[in-house]
Amino acid sequence: MSIAYLNGEYLPLAEARISPLDRGFLFGDGIYEVIPYYDGKSVGLVPHIERMIDGLAAIEIKCNKSADQWKVLLDDLIARNAGATNNLGIYVHVSRGTDVKRFHAYPENVEPTIFCFTFDIKDPEPVDREKVHGYTVTTSEDLRWKRCHIKSTALLGNVMHFQQGHASGNSECLLYNANNELTEGSSVNAFIVKDGVVITPIQDNQILPGITRRIIIDSLKADGSIKVEERTVTMDEVHNADEVWISSSSKEIAPITHIDGTPVGDGKAGPVWEAAFRLYTAAKFTNS
Structure with a gap:
């Protein structure tokens, strides 16, 4: 079973639970990334993380993870899901977090929800115009x-x-x-x-x-x-x-x-x- 990350905890994906009052659920109030790993090696990890940090700043979600901390977390999640021998993608989702009520304005003093999980991705296409899938x-x-x-x-x-x-x-x-x-x-x-x-x-x-x-x-x-x-x-x-x-x-x-x-x-x-x-x-x- 796939191992996910949710707010500091690694757990089976099927056991991950998020409040229905989470603003990601109520408003789509969040930023996400999808990062591919082939045989444990990421593609564009640094610019993916930089884009996510820029997106969080653009919608004023305060997340205290640095780029280096994100890299450690994501590499660790791949390792926990046997990423060294498989082609996996990571879905990273950061919402503004859970408030006590539904209200359009950004709430204060809420912690963002950080949720990540892996999924299988296909092998790269052959570099051959006669064999590639169109x-x-x-x-x-x-x-x-x-x-x-x-x-x-x-x-x-x-x-x-x-x-x-x-x-x-x-x-x-x-x-x-x-x-x-x-x-x-x-x-x-x-x-x-x-x-x-x-x-x-x-x-x-x-x-x-x-x-x-x-x-x-x-x-x-x-x-x-x-x-x-x-x-x-x-x-x-x-x-x-x-x-x-x-x-x-x-x-x-x-x-x-x-x-x-x-x-x-x-x-x-x-x-x-x-x-x-x-x-x-x-x-x-x-x-x-």
């Missing part, structure tokens, strides 16, 4: 809130968009704003490729500062063989792209083969994806 997506206007750069636990908007894709038999839903500009997916960041150039929407309040996204960009820039641009991307560019990718901690870099039923390029993973995924794979354990 994804299909649908598209929709982005109807979520305007603070998507904060990794909030209040994910109903994302869930509804993801369900839209899932219900139509697709893997994801790519989102665009009122100006018909690509933002991201319901649970992923997005990239396009045109004429050998990798292009991804600029980082602003419309998209999550994805850790995998950052590792991809940094690895491409460090190598220099593939040009990468961060800029506004129109949906016309998406539909006319040579390749389209999505990225996340669990999917790494996943090629999109069809958008709204129409093939992307030749309907297969492209050569730039294969080259970029090779560079990402070589760099992904940096900053862990």
